[in-house]
Amino acid sequence: MASLCTHACPLGWITLETDIDATQTEVITALHFSDEITQSMAPGSPLQHQACRQLDEYFASQRQHFELPLAPQGTDFQQRVWQALQRIPHGEHRSYKDIALQIDNPKAVRAVGLANSRNPIALIIPCHRVIGASGKLVGYAGGIARKAWLLEHEHQQPTQRPE
Template sequence: MYAVVDTPVGELTLVGGPGGENVLAAIYFPDHARRPDAAGFGPRDDDAFPTARDQLAEYFAGVRTSFDLELAPRGNEFQRKVWQLLTTIPYGQTRTYGQLAAQLGDPGLARAVGAANGRNPLSIVVPCHRVVGHDGSLTGYAGGLARKAFLLQLEQPAGDRRPTLF
């Protein structure tokens, strides 16, 4: 089952996992890199995932800083470790791939962390947009760098926000 919800960063496709409409397996942008064919998502029901839709609306309204959803992303053990680590990056902050690799116990894993980050199927909810290059630059994002910049700006205190192009 899947639902499509309109957001400030475009339509997001919420895809269910095992366990029904309360479990999210993926969130995709329309032009998401490595987005699977929607034919594999099951039937469309735009009323599905009410909790996820509400929490996303609160996030975009600036009143939610973390998500409390049941998630079921599909990935290998290393990817799941990286995705779990992403959820510990505080709202409004960033980490580098190297910092995350060091947290996993091996600074040499920065490229592997980057690859796992790029395969994160739960955009926004598992905040892969909070990962930046070693010099603080914006690097790859499955939804595009304009969306990544928008999300990072959204998470800044109101007085620190700069207009973005998205």
């Protein structure tokens, strides 16, 4: 059974959803931004507490990589795109074409854009790091202003590679 919590951040509110997978492990299934919430729900599980702590560290420029169990629901194609997004280094960005080439499907640029827009775990699966081929910010479920803020936030931090 899915469990929700809400968490304040510099960009408004984050709603985090967790569930239990087939191996009886709690996993993150969704993360969405909103400007306001109708009901505050404190983190209730250890994973929700861990995720909120890592999000706070990210916003405080103390974390560049999330270490959380994720289980986004989507097609095989969407899964491949979302895995490619997770390989975009902190502080960098890629175009939709770059992602299409990375998943060995160079003609799927529009499909990559659609999969990117359907990413259920924003920020942790960094769809905000994908921009248009022209270098312009295009599309973001959380809003272009949030996307711009996130890219600037990451750009201002020195990049640290995971060990």
